[in-house]
Amino acid sequence: MPIDSAALRARIENAADVIGRCWPLQTFIAANPLVGFEDQPFDQAVTQARRLFGGRGYPSAARFRQAWEQDAIDPDVLARQLEPHGIAASPNDLLAQMEAAEREREASEEASDDPLNRVMAKWLAAFLDQGQAAWPMPNRAQGFYAAWRALAPYDAQIPHRDALADRPERPTQALAQVLDGHPEAHWEAIFRHHLARLPGWAAFIKWRAQQPRHPWQAACPITLAGYLAARLCTAQAMGLPLAPDAPLSVNGTASGASANGTDRPPLPALWLSAWEATYRQRLLGDIARAQAEPEGASSAERPDAQLVFCIDVRSEIIRRHVEQAGAYETFGYAGFFGIPMQYQAHGSDVRIDACPPIVDPKHRVVDVPAADRQDATADRDRWAALWDAGRTLVKTLKDNIAAAFGFVEAAGGGFGAAMAARTLGPRRVRQWAARWADRVPRPEAFCELSVDRAPSEDEPGDLPVGLTLQEKAFYAEAAFNLLGWSDFAPVVVFTGHGSETVNNPYKSSLDCGACAGNPGGPNARALAAICNDPAVRDALRDRGIDIPADTVFVAGEHNTTTDAVRLIVEAPLSGAQEQVVDRLRRDLADAQAGATAERAETLQGARPARGRASVQRRAGDWAETRPEWGLAGNAAFIVGPRALTTDVNLEGRCFLHSYDWQTDPDGQALEVIMTAPLIVGEWINTQYYFSTVDNAVYGSGSKVTHNVVGKVGILQGNGGDLMTGLPLQSLQSDDTTAYHHPLRLLAVVQAPVDRVASIIRRNAELQQLFDHGWMALVVQDPEQDGAFLRYQPELTWTPIDPSAPQPVPPTPAGIAS
């Protein structure tokens, strides 16, 4: 019977559900590697995933032991978790039990070296190269399967390679030939097995195949069908079985969830719950106590400036220090500032999707040199051209076989001296480079963002350039409504963020997740320009948002490595505003000193007294594997006014989204927060969780043995799967000590519980995440005297008392060892 290609594609689509999400290295976006399992309860999902990928689903016994010894797991809370299951053994005995079970399991799991993986990973790395290879794979324009089919008959690693040349021309025909004799009911299991053998590459292909307009996909198309066809043909040519040894049923029962043969959750699941419950109890206790304290007298006065930071957990530390530095109010908002835009910097061919991956960009915003700043533009362009020419020359000399030897002879001394300087004095080299860079005007010094609608700049089939007045007013209104904003200070700063690190392929994992792994400055500039537009202010006034004439909006960018906040002032300032901005600049420097001193406690080798110098060294040191901690530590997502958490040290572990339940009676703003930023928070949290609990499978292993492949991703060593998670050094203080505590996200929302319930009821995917235990939710209901209610599956609520006695308060640097 001929195989129907439509059915074949559908089976591949179904099988690919188990594969996680993956983006190119330049836009590293944190995502749940088990996203395909989120329709199942957490415990069942991690068991299924372990069978498929071999990855651990819970923290190791060693990790629990560290947490236990650091008092991160409360003995009473643990006892309450264990007691309903009739477990009476002492915690130390239980830890020993878990350690013994792990040793047993590890001994039974043989390390496999899959020859098929080695061959396929080699071909994928060659085909998917995006400009790194000096000698690219031929025939790529015909697609992966065709390019592979042309060359594979010469691959000495494939024993019966001669037959490969006779395979059908089209991938679906090849699959039909290979699957002959296998009933359709088995196809999905076969595809799933083969996709899961190289899940990183499979995830990247899945992403690429969905970007038909991506320049590399257009030039070198690849599909999962093409990959599977090549892989299954190769398997046959190597004499390997197509089907897995044991049938893989993803929807099967989770009998493996409990090794004890009962319905009892596995011990690590109970310990994880105890660890989470301990953290959550302490956090909610801190919030409840802070609210019980009387508010300061200054809160009613108009602040000098208001600063909006990203919801990112790193913002919490700098916000606290900014608030302490002067009469400043801070807010938390998704770092793309609600503008779904594609950004193109001056002099760059690259267009960046500067919005979260769950939002499609809708506008193109370009940096355009201003007519009255021709000198600065020419200056910048001259330097940029010189720099580009230099880089091209060096690359050509290095890659050219004939020139390479002479080049080393001539330039080796210079390169050696530069290497010595960068190694021995990274901070000084950074200062020198910064002074040099200061001589070249920054784009914002001579460019304007094209936020105004410019139909003449549109390109066919492309996003419209700029925004109409209605669109501008809409995004500005959305921002102020979501934040529950009513009174404006003389200066309002939208502060994006980006990291500063050198020789680090994972830089984008440290940039703004809400801007798809890019720095958030351009979005901040866009919203500031919009809010300074008098026509927008008129439109906003009609919608009930009255921005005073003496308020100016400026942009900023928070350097999360050094905690420096750079203000980008593009609008003219009045004398009074200028005074505020000058004072703010000084206070931001003080805040930087305070924040870096606090962070120095958690950075190895850093001293609080020299916090700023230490982070500056990290930002410039090419040998530094831990320039900053990124979002490590994240464990909660708090939605409410800043008053909810003022004076609480959240240790940089909480996403903070501003929200005022009183200004949002119909819950529209809260629905946006819970269906977008909170979902992205869950992606980030699960990425950190799984990268920590099994760094080899879900993370990317040690940076020491990383290699960049094809400018698209990272390999361990010289081959194998594409690494899609976070490196060990982003999560651990050293080889054995975890810095990140792998806890699932707790959402804390201050709003009437009925409002929250109706939002969850309307959004099935959100409810699924809570019902299946991928994240937890506690609501503080201001209409019930501030009672705390914990969400339980199927929209039920349990009152909790967070002011219960706290046996062990967390230490300020509690999450470091």
Add this chain to the structure above:
Amino acid sequence: MADSTHNEPSTNERPTPHTLHPLKKIEIIVKGEREPFVQDLLDRSGVSGYTIHRDIAGKGESGFHEGHLLFNDKASLVMFFAVSDESKIQKIIDGLTPLFEKSSGVMFVSDTKVVRLKKFLGDE
């Protein structure tokens, strides 16, 4: 809606420029993340065109799905409809039936009539 009508019988016995020709209509509702798959399936099926409604709301087996979320373009449902002859609609059904074994979604096939037959049969 110049080309399709309700399923009322034509009262005109004699063929005229406005004669109605019977065809099949397929309506498909899937999660937003399946949009590329369904679009690819429709493109390959040979139908001459289709309509996509994005960001629609509705309730199914897995619960309610809200549409028009401000900052989430992936969570809501998407609806396709296409009109063609039975053989091309069957190709679409062949691709969707296995998909719906695993993924939530629905399809409806019904009789419809059009005036400009050529427009809907595409390249034979």
